[in-house]
Amino acid sequence: MNFYNTNSSNFKQRYSLQKFGVLACMVLMLLPAISLAQIAPLKSTYKAFNQAIKSNDNLAKSTSEVITETISEKGATWLRLFFEDVNLGKNSSLTITSDLDGASQTLTAATIKDWKNTSAYFNGDKVTLKLIVAPGERSIGFNIKELGIGLLDPTTKSQCGSSDDRVDSNDAAIGRIVPIGCTGWIITNGRLVTAGHCVGSRAQIIEFNVPKSNPDRTIVHPGPEDQYPIGNFVSPYPGNASQANDWAVFTASANSQTGLTPIQAQAKSFNVVRTDPGSNITITGFGTDTGIDNQTQQIHTGPLSSVNNTFVRYRTDTTGGNSGSPIIDAATGNAVGVHAYGGCSGSGGSNSGERATIPAFWDAMGLGGGGPDPGNDDCTGDVSSFPFVESFESSLGQWKNTSVGDDLTWTRNSGGTPSNGTGPSSAADGNTYIYVEASGNGTGYPNKRALLNSPCLDFSSLSTPRLAFQYHMLGSAINSLTVEARTNNTGNWTSVFSRTGEQGSNWNTADVDLSSYAGDSSVQLRFNVVTGSGGSGWQSDIAIDAVSIQNGSGGPDPGPTCEALNFNDFTVNPFSNQDRGGTASITNGGAALSMQSNTWKEIALSYTVTASTVIEFEFSSTSQGEIHAVGFEDDDALTPTRYFKVHGTQNYGVTNYDNYSGGTTKYTIPVGNFYTGAMNRLVFINDNDAGSGNNSIFSNVKIYEGSCGQALAESVANQESVDPIFGTEGESNDAFNVRMTPNPTKGSFSIYVNSGTKGNVNAVFYSILGRKVGQKQLRPGVNTLSPASLSMNPGIYLVTFDDNRGGSTTQKLIVQ
Template sequence: MKTLNSIVFHVLLVCLFSTPLQLLPQEKNNMFFATMETRDAQSLKIEHPNEIQIIRSSNGLSAVKLSHNAAEELHHKILTHGPGFIYEPSKESALANLSLKNRATYQGRNLAAKFSISQETLVRQSLDLVNNNNIAAQIQELEAYGTRYHTTNSARQSVLDLKTRWENMASGRSDVSVRIVNHTSTNMPSVVMTITGSETPDEYVIIGGHIDSTASGGNSNNAPGADDNASGIATITEAARVLFEMNFTPKRTIEFMAYAAEEVGLRGSREIAQDYKNRNINVVSYLQLDMTNYKGSSEDIYISTDTFNDDDLNNFLIELINFYNASGTHKLTYATTQCNYGCSDHYSWAQQGYDVAFPFEASFRESNPHIHTTRDTFDRSPTPNATHAAKFAKLALEYLIEISNGHSNTDPGGEDCTQTVSSFPYNASFESSFENWKQSTNDDLDFSRNSSGTPSNNTGPASATDGSYYLYVEASGNGSGFPNKNAILTSPCFNFSSLSQPELTFQYHMFGSAINTLTVEAKNSSETVWNQVFSQSGDQGNSWLTATVNLNNYSNQTEVQLRFSVTTGTGNSGWQSDIAIDAVSIQNGSTDPTPTCNALNFNDFAISSFSNQDSDGTSSVGNNGASLTLTNNTWKHILLNYDVTPNTVIEFEFNSSNEGEIHAIGFENDNNLSANRYFKVHGTQNYGVTNYDTYTNGTQIFTIPVGSFYTGTMDRLVFINDNDAGSGNNSTFSNVKIYEGSCNGSITTKNFAKLIPILGNQPEGILPNTLISPNPTSNYINITIKNNSNNALVTMNLYDSNGKLLLKKTTTENGKNHISLEKLSLSSGIYFVKIVTQGEGSLTEKILIK
């Protein structure tokens, strides 16, 4: 009898763990509650009336009860990332969350928290440690589970194995813990790793992504999920590994999270975020990594700008990229994109009022077409060995180190060269950053950037002397800011091989009753001792002063560094010793460091048609080459090789007597349309970057900080005077100047890195206006081309899921192209339509054939 009881008991256990979802009470009869966008709910209701119940709609959202089949159809229908719905444990919960479409306000978070760049030495050290091969290996390990669908044993095992991996990485760290989080809505657990903050442990900086996978068409047992989302988990793991290798200790608590059951309604992250809100946990910021290894678009990183993402956090990510990744080995490019409702786990945190950001592998229209299929495998990545995912690991490290504001017990001290400057005159006014000058870790205080008066009365400047920002040392705080506290700021390396009489000039401000000392020191790569080249002590009055320092002892040398050193005051008034610097410049003693800022002479360039948009072709050069006038529907470009940096500015005069649809200017690196590069200044069509769409009449001067919006190597400058609907419109661009930072005082780079594009929502060109319908379909497809006014050649291709070309058709005309599928004898499944046209690249849409 004992043996029989044992057998029965084990059989019951097998049954229990082999069908876990049947134990979840609200999923009996294959139906569950959720919230989704009303438009999607209504479409599902029309096509699957028996598989969805719309309970109530409000604010563009609907509380629904739907089947698993309807949920799968939702993904096919909306053709975007993520499940498109949020799982709700009950009808009451679904109804209660109808009002949470946009980001809520979390009253418990630290509203005073500021995002700023202050950890340059540590960040640059971390970037050099990222190993893409580690990411590639872990992606393949996760893919090897076969499936990580949330109901399977392999899903649970993948989480337990990840817990072990994280524990092994953190071995020996008493400030690190790893825990399993079990859920009520799924039997798959999540895993969380915590590095407890050394100074403010109750403030949390979190990075997360989901570890589960799925495949459509009933293939949940064959769901490799290499990109979605083994890539995100592997990227997060690599960022954690680098921090441990650095022995990094954060001041704020850092958490790494791998969630269960994202693919079926964000279940794991929803429960965790709700728990943190219930316990009033102060999450300073949250970063989501979901799909990082499929480079489907021209830029490297696309930042999601949906309403529930936090603008300040998005702006800070852009500032990080502009500061750390503008050029060199770690160069990254970026743009923006938009996702759908409930597209990934960051929505769970936004729903609870936390600040979230979601950098993505491509624009959502061009992201991995293989996700949620059996083809989501590592070998289909367009870039080898996870080199694309490694870029996200670098951004993750920048985010974690800067916002957690930590330190490293193995920090090299911050006096090594990370960049060499060889172009002179060199100017640094610190308008958008520290400009590769580094804070020392072998001192007491840091320099700070400021744009107005210092916090202490009767000390420090009221404003900058060049532009809007300056650097200074804040002396407040008995025992922390004074007495005799030291702050050191070290320059990049300078190659003086072209300078026979190198000369340093800078502005300094030393006002206060307890001013101590400002010194400047120099050394070359062979010297071990810093040599003093300038020193000033005591109160110098409430004004900016100019210092000129002869550096002839270092003429023609190839590795020279400078550093500013400030010592704060003594006595009870030691806090009155703020010292500031600004407008640092290095040049030959006989040269003028001021940029010439010459305007373009259009007589020096060929004026050529751009992309497939040049319908009329009318343009003329005037004012002895100073102006270019475009008339009617025309897009022109000049060939101009230019490396757009974070400080690049374009300045011009603009005039138009007749308004068209788009009047704009921007850089390009090929002959294809890129709406996020064109700055619209006038016109009726909401297209391109619209931040500067302010023209009214007459002649208006525009000064646009291009480097705040995008960077990279460009080969042409584009001028746009678009009007598909008619003629008579015109644009005149005059005195066009391109420069770095400032031009004879006309502009400074104040806040450039903090700007974010406001992108228009009305497309231009053929591909954005092309419609493919119906979808799903049975025996035909209509491809409707709406905007081919220039009769460009359009090629339409139909592929099966293995990439085999089934049908090809070309046209040069607008209108509906009816493609019959009957003769192809296609089986039910997923297919791809790829539309190609010169000047715009290609567009790929997934369709479902029943």
């Protein structure tokens, strides 16, 4: 297999489109005459350009600079810019805006690298460039070396039979690849697929949510927020052109406007299978056509002609531009291959593409499964030598994805998963792990199941068999991971291990006692994952690694460890500007923190608070002050909505647990029910502005995910429906503070205003270009809003908050 990386100097050494046409023709002459690759390159020309835009380095260091220039090319249907000698510093930026439709793209030093020193496609013949030079940055600017210009497109058309039966379609998982003029689509693990003859330096951008074309057939590009620069690809075709090799798997960088990858933004993907398709095949893609339908998304279903282990052939209408479309089994909606060639005529013939059963194609997609699809979930093989260990470094080994009773496949991966806020960042052992990708509404979630089966395990000689593995369950919508067992390929599956909900940002260790199966000659295990539900169901990637089955000793699965903090391991520091006149000391061998008088303390503790995070502690006091509380923080400013008050005279913080009445009281608080996020300190409060004499002792402080023993699990479960109750009194030195969550958001979101804020807060919403889109008056506490009520489309917004005391802050909000 040949590996190609488009992050090279392809753009600097780019052939003219005419030369590419000659090369394409030479390749196609080698292929059967009836099978024509179905590309539709954008009709365009490229013009040498030499315009430098540079900063004025004579300005004072504290002065910012804005440089505006206009680029136009009369008669162009679209424009694209190519840059060289680019320097955008650390904080400077370039914004390009179409004069025709107002679509804009903002590039920074980081994102312009992803775009390989090029811009998105902009509709019309004129764009405005706005270079914003940050204060103190020097030699900021770039040179426009070349201009891509869209031309009018002559009419060409072909299809199966005497009529074109395609109709409009809007499948969110399918995009248009330009300037080559092909189709690409998203699969369940976030990678993308197209035809092999569509990749190379001509495949530069994939566009989603493509609008209708102009009446003269000239195409219209979506806004930059729906354009993604294509990165690496895997395909044997460029080095060995043949129909059996005409497939490609590629990646695309996150969008420069939204920060989202295609699978995150589109929330849809195709499940790819190797089972035989049914009697009808659907093709959806961006084929050529007349008028406003030209190279827009259309769909048609036609009869299957034939299928083997390499090719699928069908009488389904396609035209130029359909190359790379998914071959969809109409009966199931699953993809079975990639469309590449047109061979239909009015009287016969068939269109065709490569089937997913091609081993190299399947491996490149990274969808797991080393051998052919077994067709059932029976175990095979006979593992009798232990320990039996698998870390999935080169394949799934003897573990297999099943085709019975599940919706998704387990996928090998290294590094992070495609979805932000879920999945591990690296393997627990070696470089590779396996996981279930939950992205894609209707395909990856809600409540989609993935099963991974073991080979047959012979425990005849084992007296205390055990299963050990590492598991990772991070995400706001984590559902469940279960290990199940059965014997002799018969009977019901029995659960031997189960975890539900988020389990933290680190890998966790499972140690499962299988002694009840000791002496059995045929035992089968399987990992059973169910993805999340609701609008954020895509945030439920679950991973496993370092699986080991061996003869061992010991008791049953101990569950998560619940060790108390040892304060001797930390430095206790004053917090914010509130620590005045009090003292604190570590007691009870490090298990307790004793605080006297007016004392606010913190310890450095980096911890990602998830929806399942719990803090447990014991509290005692001999004298009541104003505030006795504990909570997480991510900076040195006061955030009362994060502090859980258990005692005191002041109505401050989260007051749901303000019930201390004497002695030593144990508190188990589901923090994730109130807030989540990355924190860097744990705060302990013993406040008494009015005087001295109050005290607090916080002891046996534990922080964990989910549960820590059955009793505590039940205690937390009983509190999951609790609504936050916020105090109405603030501290006199509270910083002006607001928080928006969730962020990014796809639906409603909440703005938390400091409960100590006097009066209302004015929130003004601006587009990333500074256009005011809405305004709301917010009350202290929780304010729930929706993008629709503010007429906010998906994109990035800046929200400015002003209180009635001169306080002001600006935050970024991403609407997906």
